[in-house]
Amino acid sequence: MNPHLDEIAIDSQVVLKGSFLLVKRDTVRMPDGHSATREYVVHPGAVVVVPMLDDGRLVMERQYRYPVERVMTEYPAGKLDAGESPLACGQRELLEETGYTAREWAYAGAMHLAVAYSTEIIHVYFARGLTLGTRQLDHGEFLDVITATPDEVLAWCRDGTVTDAKSLTCTLWLQNVISGAWSLDWQPGEQAAQPG
């Protein structure tokens, strides 16, 4: 509790129930007792996976992202289905989008994507021991699967080839995992840690 910072909900209403976005507008009581309005996207949460091939290369995707009007270079990611665990979501998205299954998984951490206007949390998993099968893209999903060395990915983060915030955050993890500064608890998939 931080009474000089916290905001307390007084009222909440749905202001947009779109085909993709759910937006709420809440009235809140601020620390000074005044009230204010907060509008935000209600998001089910998501998972992003850093897939490491046996030769050290990373599996990434190139996908057109309409809101930013460009093809983005990103790690595989997707939204949680209802009732789905983050690990199961990561395994599903990796297979669907890239065709890879992984022998070992490690939970890294979480990020909040757009704290001013979205509830979205993204859980970061690492995957290794990869085996390539057949990808199963959703209807209407178009993306290229690419591979790159960690040095290439880091250069892309610096030169503006990678500008996706979740992928930049994953690369902070990647760099520190590779250097040994941050360790991961690798486990066979079904035993990998889940977010607390």
Add this chain to the structure above:
Amino acid sequence: MNPHLDEIAIDSQVVLKGSFLLVKRDTVRMPDGHSATREYVVHPGAVVVVPMLDDGRLVMERQYRYPVERVMTEYPAGKLDAGESPLACGQRELLEETGYTAREWAYAGAMHLAVAYSTEIIHVYFARGLTLGTRQLDHGEFLDVITATPDEVLAWCRDGTVTDAKSLTCTLWLQNVISGAWSLDWQPGEQAAQPG
């Protein structure tokens, strides 16, 4: 152009003009010729500043973020005003929120925050040669200013104290700037590079 990935706008309408959020719903033509719907937040863009004190400590903020229901630890940031340059925005937000002015500025790069449902781009600036004056918080803005060493910030990124995606991305820059792997072009404020 990536004709096997790109989506072309066919129609666009505003579906929410809220007190804070503007949401559009577009119809697009996909690479296979079918059409699909895209809903997204239209955002003016933003700037985040990594302010480095002369002793190497970073200036950060603790602020309650209602959508994620917690106090977040973040670098100073804010939205672009109409017609405002990213550098002027960074200078303004740093002063308003923390009270600091900076002698030198360096443009690092850009990130896209929520590529699936927002147009938001955030420009990353570094600031040094800091002088503390008086902060000028907006009415109804409540936040604590803190300082931390780079090692502390990195530990916070690992242990889940920092989960804000823009701040995690800034820390990727910070780590590589401090190591010397990524160089910055420091300039007096009015001469600092602007995004291209």
